Amino acid sequence: MSKRLACWMAATVLFTAACGSGGDAGGSAEPEVITVQHILIGFAGSVPGKGITRSRGEAQQLAEEVLKRAQGGESFDALVRENTDDSAPGIYKLANRGVAPDPTQRLFARDAMVAAFGDVGFPLEVGEIGMAAYDPRNSPFGWHIIKRIE
Numbered sequence: 001m002s003k004r005l006a007c008w009m010a011a012t013v014l015f016t017a018a019c020g021s022g023g024d025a026g027g028s029a030e031p032e033v034i035t036v037q038h039i040l041i042g043f044a045g046s047v048p049g050k051g052i053t054r055s056r057g058e059a060q061q062l063a064e065e066v067l068k069r070a071q072g073g074e075s076f077d078a079l080v081r082e083n084t085d086d087s088a089p090g091i092y093k094l095a096n097r098g099v100a101p102d103p104t105q106r107l108f109a110r111d112a113m114v115a116a117f118g119d120v121g122f123p124l125e126v127g128e129i130g131m132a133a134y135d136p137r138n139s140p141f142g143w144h145i146i147k148r149i150e
Contacts, residue, residue, distance in 0.1 A: 063143035
């Protein structure tokens with residue numbers, strides 16, 4: 001094997017380990033199952049069947065405010081009750097890709113939810129709070145403020 005080929009192979013292995021290629025380079029694989037609680041902040045027309053009147057800009061401002069309050073230690077349960085455009089308590093148990101959902105246990109497939117929901121929820125540590133921003137493709141109902149509870 002040429003020195004150049006050996007260097008290229010070594011660089012490829014290091015790049016793959018550092019940047020990831022579906023593997024678990026850092027020992028922090030996503031969990032198989034999580035439980036999250038969330039607050040949905042929608043805007044007019046974003047959540048079917050809801051009479052939301054706020055504009056998209058107002059929804060974004062409210063979502064950022066509620067996220068700050070949640071990260072500042074306010075009761076997440078209270079924030080859900082006060083602010084969600086979903087139904088309280090907004091708790092969902094999600095099965096990661098490759099794990100069978102179980103409707104009898106209210107365990108939903110990650111891919112059955114909007115993409116941003118799982119993309120934010122699965123990397124969170126228990127007790128950590130994150131936000132999935134509105135995106136017409138990945139989070140079409142508005143902003144999701146997500147707290148991992150299990």
